[in-house]
Amino acid sequence: xxxxxxxxxxxxxxxxxxxxxxxxxxxxxxxxxxxxxxxxxxxxxxxxxxxxxxxxxxxxxxxxxxxxxxxxxxxxxxxxxxxxxxxxxxxxxxxxxxxxxxxxxxxxxxxxxxxxxxxxxxxxxxxxxxxxxxxxxxxxxxxxxxxxxxxxxxxxxxxxxxxxxxxxxxxxxxxxx
Numbered sequence: 684x685x686x687x688x689x690x691x692x693x694x695x696x697x698x699x700x701x702x703x704x705x706x707x708x709x710x711x712x713x714x715x716x717x718x719x720x721x722x723x724x725x726x727x728x729x730x731x732x733x734x735x736x737x738x739x740x741x742x743x744x745x746x747x748x749x750x751x752x753x754x755x756x757x758x759x760x761x762x763x764x765x766x767x768x769x770x771x772x773x774x775x776x777x778x779x780x781x782x783x784x785x786x787x788x789x790x791x792x793x794x795x796x797x798x799x800x801x802x803x804x805x806x807x808x809x810x811x812x813x814x815x816x817x818x819x820x821x822x823x824x825x826x827x828x829x830x831x832x833x834x835x836x837x838x839x840x841x842x843x844x845x846x847x848x849x850x851x852x853x854x855x856x857x858x859x860x
Contacts, residue, residue: 695780696808700815704832707816711835714797714821715859716744723796723819724753726845727807728771734764736845737802741768754791756809772809781808792816798823800852804843806830823852
């Protein structure tokens with residue numbers, strides 16, 4: 684029964700997202716990680732280890748005059764995590780249809796990142812929604828046919844760890860000239 688309710692919530696969320704996307708205009712451009720000066724990262728965090736991995740990624744990308752902003756989504760209500768370098772949202776910050784509340788994501792969505800990395804290897808609708816509405820120049824994430832209209836570059840991967848998927852992405856993004 685809960686699964687059915689979640690499918691209904693997701694369907695309504697995707698419907699609203701498609702309506703909002705129709706109104707959106709943005710410029711897009713392929714950008715390598717080397718050339719990117721302003722990087723946005725979205726990640727689904729399910730435990731302390733994943734939070735630590737995400738913080739390490741921010742630290743590794745922050746060098747060479749790069750500005751990195753990471754937004755993490757915590758899907759487990761019982762998980763109480765804090766971070767000084769990552770903005771976190773949780774289920775309390777999403778509407779009934781899984782759409783994040785505007786005040787929580789407005790700054791991130793309106794930031795024109797050179798590149799936006801969505802590090803979710805499985806569907807996390809609140810982060811797909813943020814990716815889709817982002818004004819970023821180049822949106823990158825894991826391949827999922829349902830999400831392909833919202834990304835500029837998608838990578839089919841067997842990796843499920845944040846670090847593993849990031850390593851694969853870096854390999855391919857470094858090939859962009």
